[in-house]
Amino acid sequence: MGKLTIQELEKLREKAREQLKLRTTGETRGKIIVHMGTCGISAGARDVLSALLEAIEKKGIKDIIVTTSGCAGMCSREPMATVELAGQPPVKYVDLDKDKIVRILEEHVIGGKIVKEYALGIGSERVG
């Protein structure tokens, strides 16, 4: 890139911010956790995660964190994912594949409506 003008500097800043966004533990609207235990991975959780990341980029979603966690305890229903939106109880989804996770993203995360067909239940186990 050649010498910048003020406008070009601001444009570059916007672009660079995207990359940096996930480096801070800042405010987000929520997160999607893909369960990546050995059971999940062998049932196809890697594909689910990749499809999810791809869809998030395509739709330009900026306020959702995608993260992974271990086996959720129901190995028979893997791949699983948990959607945690701020201010709402977490929702666990089971028996996922590439298409299902994208639908969950569209309908639940963006649209605000839980995809009942794939949902196992609302809330988490009691901890402690």
Add this chain to the structure above:
Amino acid sequence: MPYRLNLMICTGTACVSNRAFDIIEALEKEIKKHNLDAEVAIVPTGCNGFCAQGPIVVVQPDGIFYQRLTTKDIPYLVEEHFLKGRPVQKFMYRPPERKEPIPVMSEIPFFKDQMLIALRNRGLINPENIDDYIARDGYKALAKVLTSMTPEQVIQEITASGLRGRGGGGFPTGIKWKYCRQAPGKEHYVICNADEGDPGAFMDRSIIEGDPHSVLEGMAIAAYAVGAKQGYIYVRMEYPLAVKRFKLAIQQARDYGLLGKDILGCGFDFDVEVRRGAGAFVCGESTALMASLEGKVGEPRAKYIHTVEAGLWMQPTVLNNVETLANVPVIILKGAKWFSSIGTGDVSENPWGGSTGTKVFSLAGKVNNTGLVEVPMGISLRDIVFKIGGGIPKGKKFKAVQTGGPSGGFIPESLLDLPVDFDALTEAGSMMGSGGMVVIDEDDCIVDMARYFIDFLKGESCGKCTPCREGLRAMSEILNRICEGKGQEDDIDKLEELGRTMVDCSLCALGGSAPNPVLSTLRYFREEYEEHIKQRKCRAGVCRALITFTIDPEKCTGCRVCAMQCPQQCISGEAKKPHRIDQSRCIKCGVCYDVCKFDAVIRK
């Protein structure tokens, strides 16, 4: 595609020497193995501050903090956390008094109580990538001053903020810029003082290594304010990584047109060059630094005429410290009012009226969490040493904290509630200095500490003026004599007289502040000097001539460990029977004291 995880790995000098680059290599290999390279980014950052726990990796966006990693740990870490999403407890930080580790960085006490302005980008950006800096509002302040502020307005803003020189002098930055702007001259210059020479101080190095562009942007703003076209960075040879990152940053800024001719199309020209110094302590002093920059011997001159009027090549010159400059862009963006609301005192009428903003300290010595901390001015020394620093290791007793580098003073426990503030520290006989903080405990001898620093300064005195050159030599002689058990009745009086003369008569601040380690310890720990001289006793057991090692026959089990370790082989006795030390051959190395498991060796 944006990365799902960012692994922020510290590549400051401390972590690099703890093999951070090997960790990066191992991470790359393992991440590739699991096909995670499109999802997980490895970002080398500058010093994260918690040097005691390096090498450090912070996993974002979750903020999970991993410490003391070795290459052996990496395969497990990558598979467990980055693939399977299970944060690994055993690599997390566990404070000494707790059983459970603390997973998240922001909850670790060391980080919790800090406030970052100069270090705002630490651990968040890759210092070798200008785009990262730009994303964090980099060069926005420069654009703002070039498009919407006159140089006078910039000076007014910096003056109103109360920003004072972070290199130790504490001179109001805005006033310095104003004098320089007003001074007539063919050309004006801006110099960044990166000649950090205090033993145990590494604030400036860490800022440069972690965020070089913040310093460059501060320099460009200073240049605009004083009307300079050329800037220099004077940095010591001992900081190779800092030099490398500065040079890279300058090149990147030039490529973007943020340095050079017609910056951002606004008609403002400014460029920067790096000049390396050979590492003489005195070259941190303004006039000595400028002499060295000109290629002359680094000696200070008398300052009847200040460097803001006749500095580099006898032209008006502004010299600012690294940390001062790193604060400037933030003040321009957030405003003087915001900055002056942090800290102590009131600077609205008088720029010397308080200490505003934050200060970076490097915490070293006998403290659990050695590292780099940035705290609001006015915080107590106790909070820094005990809350952030985590107290003294091995349950030992705090003795003193030295602030302000070798020519700072020692502050005793009774004054630990003193606020960190330019004027309060000077009043207590120490100084803010550049921000080195060395903690000493009951095992350190105060006379020996004073002797160490005086010997350091003796070697670093340039020798141009008599009070400093001869005063330090005489002080060193007396202190060495006291430590060797040959102290004389009137030695304390002599030290005080020498100290006063040096303060009054030295040419520059090196000589003027050099007696501080002696004068402040005489003020607060006089009885230890007296013990050394009159009773020939060193209570900390450091001064070899004044201590003896003996073996308590009641406690000795005759395990033979000390006898085998003794380099003089002067410990005798049969196995399972009490041993004895032959005093005539003992060199007082203390090995027996250290190796005895039964506390049978007595040091007196």
